[in-house]
Amino acid sequence: MAQFYSLWALYKRRIALHLLLIGGLVCILSFSNGLHVAAQEADPCAGTSPSKTSAKTAGYITVNSVPAAVGTTVTMHNTVGDRVGCRVTDTEGLYGWTYVNGYSGVDEPYMQVGEEVQFRVNGYEATASPVFYWADDAYVQVDLSVVIPLVEITGSYTFEGRTDHSSVLHVNFYEVGAATPIYSFTPTGTSSGEFTVSGMSPGAYEIAVKYSNTLQAVETVTLVEGVNNIDFGALPAGDANDDNVVSTADVSILASSFGRSEGQSGYDARADFNADGLVSTADVSLLANNFNRAGE
Numbered sequence: 001m002a003q004f005y006s007l008w009a010l011y012k013r014r015i016a017l018h019l020l021l022i023g024g025l026v027c028i029l030s031f032s033n034g035l036h037v038a039a040q041e042a043d044p045c046a047g048t049s050p051s052k053t054s055a056k057t058a059g060y061i062t063v064n065s066v067p068a069a070v071g072t073t074v075t076m077h078n079t080v081g082d083r084v085g086c087r088v089t090d091t092e093g094l095y096g097w098t099y100v101n102g103y104s105g106v107d108e109p110y111m112q113v114g115e116e117v118q119f120r121v122n123g124y125e126a127t128a129s130p131v132f133y134w135a136d137d138a139y140v141q142v143d144l145s146v147v148i149p150l151v152e153i154t155g156s157y158t159f160e161g162r163t164d165h166s167s168v169l170h171v172n173f174y175e176v177g178a179a180t181p182i183y184s185f186t187p188t189g190t191s192s193g194e195f196t197v198s199g200m201s202p203g204a205y206e207i208a209v210k211y212s213n214t215l216q217a218v219e220t221v222t223l224v225e226g227v228n229n230i231d232f233g234a235l236p237a238g239d240a241n242d243d244n245v246v247s248t249a250d251v252s253i254l255a256s257s258f259g260r261s262e263g264q265s266g267y268d269a270r271a272d273f274n275a276d277g278l279v280s281t282a283d284v285s286l287l288a289n290n291f292n293r294a295g296e
Contacts, residue, residue, distance in 0.1 A: 044073045045086035053102035053127050055111075055138040057085075062120060067093025068121065074144065076100045077118045082109030084117075089267045095144075102136050117157055121146040147268065149225040152198035156230070157209060157217070160237040161274040161286045165193035167211055174206040176220060181208075208296070210240045211235055215295030235271035235296070238287035244295040246287060248256055254279060 029164070036161040061068035074095045087098040100117055103110045111117060111134035119142070126146040159165050167233040169187050172181035187195040187210030190191040202223055207230065210216040214235035221230055238246035240253040250271075257268035271279045 002209050007054075013029040015047060016286060018070045024245055027253075030146060044074075044088060050099040050101065052104045053110075053136045054099045055134055055136065055140065056097045056101070056176040057117070057140050057142045058095060058097040059101055059141045061089070061095055061126075061143070062093065063148055064150070065145075068095075073122055074098070074126075075120045075123075076109050077120065079115055079118065081118075084109050084111050090127075097139075100134060102134065102271045117142075119144050121275040122148065124148050130173070148201060149199050150198060151202055151223045151225055152196060153200075153207070153223065153227060153228045153230055155195050155197075155207075155209060155232055157195075157232040158234045159195045159211060159214060160234045160290075161282070162277065163191055163236075164191050170197055170212075171195065171202060172208045174208065176204050176205075176206055180262055208234075209235065210244070210295065211245075213237065213240050213273060215239050215246065215290065215293065216244050236293065237283075238293075239295070240268075240270040240287075242270075246290040250287060251291075254283060258284070271287040 006164040015253050061072060063069075063072070066087060070089055070092055072089045072095075073263070074085050074089065076088045076098070078084055085098050085100040087095045098203065101108070101110050113135055115134050116132055117128070119128050121144055124146050129143045129145070130140075132140050132142045142210050155171070157165065157169075159167070160257065166189055167236040168186055171185040171187060173183035174181050183197075185197040187197055189195040191247070202221060202225055204220070204222045205219050206218055208216050208218045209232045214237055216231040218236055219230055219232055221228065236246075238250055242251040243249070252266060256272040257266055257271045257279040260267035260279055262272075269275075271283055272284045276282070
């Protein structure tokens, strides 16, 4: 019986230890989830709230001559650069009535009567029309326009099996993790394998480059103002039907054109992977090297 009670005591201690461990894990997970939620809900206007004396402003916004997108951040500043108002837009091309703070009796940024309110859109200085000189209880429509410097990329690439890399490419820009491109281009690459596109906003993108009979290459980059140089490497050959997979469908296209040269009946340029004007064993080899491979 004494042995039984000893075993029972040991068993209870083990249960207690397991409960402590489980409780600790629950606390850690709860804390981690709390941090995750906080990160998701980060507010670019946090810390800006109406003061006892304030004016209000609202108006239209254009960025690079087009209506500003939903989610654009508009901030108001005094002449020393302190932020005295903030609004994240929820309507395209428009920011709603927003408090612009005056003196509240506490040590916080504020506007003085007659001081010019300065505006920024996504951190860039904006042109205000009309100029807004602060006054308590004023309601003023101020339309904003801003030019945000755009970016340019010079992409380098090669076509597997070719010495001349000039052809029309498909270049798509995606927000990271998105399925639909927000910019699409069809530049003509040079014989040495370079292309240039421009007009994108700075930020993080997944950039996909593809030619009609190669697999797609993707690079994830953060673009900055000015010229960005990006190397996409060699684009693998063999995708004759342009579905981004080298499969039996491509083998069939090559087989139907095998031995034909440019100008002959039955020649299919899609299967001429090395672009030498002849569908030959060299093209068979290129396809075979990438068979059953999918593009990025």
